[in-house]
Amino acid sequence: MQDLWNTVSKYPRLVAGLMVGVILFALAPLAPLLKNPVTAVAVIGFFVAGFAFFTFTLRAMLGI
Known part of the structure; x- marks a missing residue:
């Protein structure tokens, strides 16, 4: 059960990193x-x- 919560707790960081990456990828051509x-x-x-x-x-x- 501890492994489950350890894995679930990593998802917010994954989502935040994904959103930052998409934003940077979208804004790179404007630089x-x-x-x-x-x-x-x-x-x-x-x-x-x-x-x-x-x-x-x-x-x-x-x-x-």
């Missing part, structure tokens, strides 16, 4: 764009606008 100031502003603006859109949409859907 060269951040070297040019014009494209860096555009990329950062895109992320800010996307986050704002996502936030406002959720607030409207949930009635917050």
Whole structure:
């Protein structure tokens, strides 16, 4: 029974590592764009606008 809980306790670390790896893999192609100031502003603006859109949409859907 101890082996079971030892194995189960490793899953959160596995999931966290998997999520970090996927995020790093997804953002790696954007790294060269951040070297040019014009494209860096555009990329950062895109992320800010996307986050704002996502936030406002959720607030409207949930009635917050």
